[in-house]
Amino acid sequence: MNEIKSSNTLEEKLREFTPKQKKLIFSNLGSMQLTEGCSIGCIDCGFNAKKGIRDYIPAEVILNIFSKIPKPAAHLMCLYYASDPFDYDFDGMNYVNIHKKAEEMLEKRIYVSTSIPKGKEQLIFNLLKKTSSNIVNRISLTKFNYKRIENALSEFNFVKNKPQFQSNLDTFVRSNRISTRILDFYNDINRYKIGDKNKDSLGEIGIGCYNGTLLTPKGV
Numbered sequence: 001m002n003e004i005k006s007s008n009t010l011e012e013k014l015r016e017f018t019p020k021q022k023k024l025i026f027s028n029l030g031s032m033q034l035t036e037g038c039s040i041g042c043i044d045c046g047f048n049a050k051k052g053i054r055d056y057i058p059a060e061v062i063l064n065i066f067s068k069i070p071k072p073a074a075h076l077m078c079l080y081y082a083s084d085p086f087d088y089d090f091d092g093m094n095y096v097n098i099h100k101k102a103e104e105m106l107e108k109r110i111y112v113s114t115s116i117p118k119g120k121e122q123l124i125f126n127l128l129k130k131t132s133s134n135i136v137n138r139i140s141l142t143k144f145n146y147k148r149i150e151n152a153l154s155e156f157n158f159v160k161n162k163p164q165f166q167s168n169l170d171t172f173v174r175s176n177r178i179s180t181r182i183l184d185f186y187n188d189i190n191r192y193k194i195g196d197k198n199k200d201s202l203g204e205i206g207i208g209c210y211n212g213t214l215l216t217p218k219g220v
C-alpha cells in the first residue's frame with residue numbers, strides 16, 4: 001500500500017472551522033475513517049464503501065487530533081467507517097500501532113470488527129490468539145472473504161482437522177470476544193443501506209446507527 005499517497009485534505013478542511021467549532025467536532029467524535037475505501041469490496045456493502053484504498057489520514061494528523069479530544073473520549077466508538085481498520089498500514093504505522101495509541105491517549109476502549117484484509121491474516125490471527133492483546137472484538141465473515149480466511153487458517157495451522165469453519169472460528173474467537181454471526185446475517189436477511197431500519201427480528205437497529213461526528217481523509 002506504500003504507493004498510496006495521503007491527499008492531506010482533512011487537515012485543510014479542519015482549518016475552515018473556528019477553534020470553538022473544532023472543539024465541538026473533537027469532543028463529539030464518534031468515529032474516524034482512517035482509510036478511504038475498503039480492500040474487501042463486498043458488492044452489497046451496507047456502507048457503500050468503494051473497493052480499494054485511495055486515501056488515508058497520516059499518523060501525525062491522527063495523533064494530533066487524539067491529543068485534542070477531551071478524555072475519556074465520550075462518544076468515540078471505533079476508528080473505521082465504510083472501511084476496514086486493518087487496511088491502515090502507512091508510513092511505518094499500522095492499525096495496531098494507531099489502536100494502541102488511541103486507547104492510551106483517549107482512555108477509551110475502541111471497538112474493532114474486521115473482515116481481515118488480504119495479507120493481514122497472520123497478524124490478526126496472532127492478535128486473536130493472544131488473549132492479552134484484546135484488540136479484535138469481532139470478525140465479519142461473508143461469502144466474499146470466508147474461503148480466503150479458511151485457507152489462511154489452515155495454512156497457518158490455527159485449525160486442526162479442518163472441520164466446519166463456522167464452529168472452528170467461533171471457538172477460535174470465543175473467550176471474551178463476540179463470535180461472528182455475519183455469515184448467518186448474510187444468508188438469512190437482506191443487507192440494508194445506512195439509515196434503513198431492519199425489517200425482521202433484529203428490530204429497529206440500522207447499520208452504523210450511532211451518534212457523533214465523523215472524520216474521514218476527505219473532511220468532517
Ligand code: SF4
Pocket residue numbers: 038039040041042044045046047048049082083084115
Ligand atoms: S468489509 Fe465491510 S466496509 Fe468493506 S466492503 Fe465489505 S461490508 Fe463494506
